[in-house]
Amino acid sequence: MTQRRVLRFPEGFLWGTASSSHQCEGGNTNNQWYRWEQQGRILSGEQCGAGANWWQAAEQDFERAEQMENNALRLSLEWSRVEPAEGRWESAAVDRYRAMLADLRRRGMKPLVTLHHFTEPLWFADRGGFAREANIRYFVRYVSYVVTALRDLCDFWLTINEPNVYAMEGYLLGAYPPGEQKLLRAFRVLRNLMQAHVEAFYAIRRIQPQAEIGYCPHYRLFDPANALSPLDCAVAGIHDTYFSWALLQAGESGRFTFPLNMMVAPLRGAAGARDYHGVNYYTRELVRFDPGAPAELFGRRFMQPGVMHNDVGLDNSFGEIYAEGLYRVLKAVYQRTRGNRPLYITENGFNDALDDRRPRAILEHLAAVHRALSDGIPVRGYFHWTLVDNFEWNNGWQARFGLIEIDPRTQERIPRRSASMFGEICRANAITEGIVERYAPEIAETIFGAEATTERGLTV
Ligand code: FCB
Numbered sequence: 001m002t003q004r005r006v007l008r009f010p011e012g013f014l015w016g017t018a019s020s021s022h023q024c025e026g027g028n029t030n031n032q033w034y035r036w037e038q039q040g041r042i043l044s045g046e047q048c049g050a051g052a053n054w055w056q057a058a059e060q061d062f063e064r065a066e067q068m069e070n071n072a073l074r075l076s077l078e079w080s081r082v083e084p085a086e087g088r089w090e091s092a093a094v095d096r097y098r099a100m101l102a103d104l105r106r107r108g109m110k111p112l113v114t115l116h117h118f119t120e121p122l123w124f125a126d127r128g129g130f131a132r133e134a135n136i137r138y139f140v141r142y143v144s145y146v147v148t149a150l151r152d153l154c155d156f157w158l159t160i161n162e163p164n165v166y167a168m169e170g171y172l173l174g175a176y177p178p179g180e181q182k183l184l185r186a187f188r189v190l191r192n193l194m195q196a197h198v199e200a201f202y203a204i205r206r207i208q209p210q211a212e213i214g215y216c217p218h219y220r221l222f223d224p225a226n227a228l229s230p231l232d233c234a235v236a237g238i239h240d241t242y243f244s245w246a247l248l249q250a251g252e253s254g255r256f257t258f259p260l261n262m263m264v265a266p267l268r269g270a271a272g273a274r275d276y277h278g279v280n281y282y283t284r285e286l287v288r289f290d291p292g293a294p295a296e297l298f299g300r301r302f303m304q305p306g307v308m309h310n311d312v313g314l315d316n317s318f319g320e321i322y323a324e325g326l327y328r329v330l331k332a333v334y335q336r337t338r339g340n341r342p343l344y345i346t347e348n349g350f351n352d353a354l355d356d357r358r359p360r361a362i363l364e365h366l367a368a369v370h371r372a373l374s375d376g377i378p379v380r381g382y383f384h385w386t387l388v389d390n391f392e393w394n395n396g397w398q399a400r401f402g403l404i405e406i407d408p409r410t411q412e413r414i415p416r417r418s419a420s421m422f423g424e425i426c427r428a429n430a431i432t433e434g435i436v437e438r439y440a441p442e443i444a445e446t447i448f449g450a451e452a453t454t455e456r457g458l459t460v
Helices: 032-038 054-067 091-106 122-126 133-150 163-171 183-207 230-253 323-336 358-374 417-428 433-439 441-449
Strands: 006-008 014-018 072-076 110-116 156-161 212-216 218-224 277-289 299-302 343-347 379-384 404-407 412-415 430-432
Touching: 006 358, 014 110, 014 343, 014 417, 032 122, 054 072, 054 091, 054 412, 072 379, 091 110, 091 133, 110 133, 122 133, 133 183, 156 163, 156 183, 163 183, 163 230, 183 212, 183 230, 212 343, 218 230, 218 323, 230 277, 230 299, 230 323, 277 323, 323 343, 323 358, 358 379, 358 417, 358 430, 358 433, 358 441, 412 417, 417 430, 417 433, 430 433, 433 441
Parallel strands: 014 072, 014 379, 072 110, 110 156, 156 212, 212 277, 218 277, 277 343, 343 379
Antiparallel strands: 006 430, 277 299, 404 412
16 A cells, blocks of 8 residues: 655644734724825725625634634734824724634634724824834833733734834835835834834733733735846845844844944844744745845846746735745744744735645645754744635735635625645644545645655654
8 A cells, every 4th residue: 555645733732813803804994094094195096985894703713714623723802993183092993802812712722812903993093103113112002901901712812913014014115004105203113113012012921921922923925036146136135134023123122223223223122022923925026136226225126937827916016925935034044043833824915816826735735844954943823814815905805815705795605726725634633635636636745755754753
């Protein structure tokens, strides 16, 4: 009998999907993204509307996740619902979140709760948001309130989602609210978000000493267009350093990389202020030196021609599908932090409306995770972005990341093939040969080839 090949994941590995409040709940009209939409800034001109209807019926989608035998689910709380006006606490909103979390637990899914995922109440934004250090205390007060109210239902927290994307898109590129283009302010916002994370970390630690608390940067790789060109290497290195790694370094040491440290104050109390490293990874870009592009730090970014890629999106932000990149990021995070904390992949996903690349992409990315595990990197879980199609920020409904398709007009759900495949992987806690044969037979050799073993047991 020929032996079946399998990539088995460690016992207790968390399998889930990730989502955010504004993108899924619907009816959030009191945050700065709603105002952005009302100002006509969504590139598709669409409205979030009912989102994926989670405020009314998230449990129906939780049931779908349960059927996929997910054992975890990441969602976020909408601060603008919990504290609609400064100092006014809405207990009905907290009750709704309590119901959602209780439902997840009943279904055997561990909730990972994000406390800030791009949106904040209008009153907070209008006071200058995270551009003002003095405003951090509002965030910490809200965090203390919700953690106290939910601590019997959740002990796994993610303070701030992608501080680098929030700061860069909102304050440097002007593509997200508040639409500013000010370099210094962007770095100040980045710094204040990290300080807010640190202070939220200690606030949660006091309320719930056993909690697991972290944050997640968006890691994007920037590789030189021509690896033999010193100039391409230099500009790619600059993008790589300042987009991804400066943030991790600040989180670890409290100090920002030169020359950012000349522009912003160091963090207070950063060292040790996280229990895990969250990793959001989607894509990489190539960078070519271009003296005519000072605004892009003299590096023109582009997608390698001819590669498998995402539907690019209206803002062209979703590029190459590059699984090796996930391995590289996991390894780099591990090495740069000297293995001091476990890692969770808090987001990884694909914009693929037709679902004709996603099954293969998921398999390749999970094989990359497995490779990292085989190297001894303590990856504890994988949250796929995302369970159901949802309102994809500036791309509106024109970017489709869901394992399950949604028609936003009718709220009808149609599971994509990827949903059944993800379910099979979670159920098996493994990538089996049968799964690869059913969903992407063309990559069987590359998936199993690298690790020519059978039944490789991993313990982390
Ligand atoms: C990430 C965001 C998430 C979603 C995915 C596609 O940068 O955190 O909300 O938009 O990209």
